[in-house]
Amino acid sequence: MTQHMEFNTGDTALPDITGLDTASLRREVVGASPSVQAAEAQARAAGAQVGVTRAQYMPTVTATYSRSWAGNRDSVSLSPVAFTTWPALRNTWSLRFGLSWPLFNGFSRETAMSRSLASRNAAEARAAEAQRQANANFTQQLAALEAATQQLAIADASRAAAEEDLRVQQERYRLGAATIVDVLTSQVSLGQAEVSLVQARLNLLLAKAQIEALAGREL
Incomplete structure (x- = not known):
């Protein structure tokens, strides 16, 4: 008896992660995380609000500019002909500056500043937490990918060993030594090894797909 179970495990190309730059990929994954991007945007907005609130402590400068022309004409000269010639007009202008600097407003500025700082600190803490979660998720998925790679190597070696064992048992059976x-036992072992190899390949592809989903691109 020379037949055994056959499994086609070469239809799908396996990913080569030997040269994977995990540090660069980690930065890419964390930066592309929607939760991290949203939290960082909120932190930037809260930081900008602190600047707006701090501006209330600064003086307010105002400037106004005006310009006018004026001239006189005698009432006796108000004939239609007289309107063809106009007297010379005097040009006057003025420029005024104002400075307003409220020194005390019932601590409303201090209250607003405290609230702005608290909001900024909370937003920054949420952004840091989002980054930690994204890092932890990537670490978990990367560990799954590395484990799947090791499992595939073990399964491949087990299949090769099972094939060799079946060959030896078949030869021993031919010689009457088995x-x-x-x-049959050797054939069953080979079939189980091939099933394990298929599962290991599938696990590796799934682990790779999880990281690709985090990065938003193919590895």
Whole structure:
């Protein structure tokens, strides 16, 4: 008996992660995380609000500019002909500056500043937490990918060993040194090894897909 179970495990190309730059990929994954981007945007907005609130402590400068022309004409000269010639107009202008600097407003500025600082600190803390969660998620998925790679190597070696064992048992059976039970047992072991190899390949592809989903691109 020379037949055994056959599994096609070469239809899908396996990912090569030997040269994977995990540090660069980690930065890419964390930066592309929607939760991190949203939290960082909120932190930037809260920081900008602190600047707006702090501006209330600064003086307010105002400037006004005006310009006018004026001239006189005698009432006796108000004939239609007289309107063809106009007297010279005097040009006057003025420029005024104002400075307003409230020194005390019932601590409303201090209250607003305290609230702005608290909001900024909370937003920054949420952004840091989002980054930690994204890092932890990437670490978990990367560990799964590395484990799947190791499992595939073990499964491949086990399949090769099972094939060799079946070959030896078949030869021993031909020489009368083994029974049919020995051959059947070896065939079952090879079938189990091939199933394990298929599962290991699938686990590796799934682990790779998880990281690709985090990065938003193919590895």
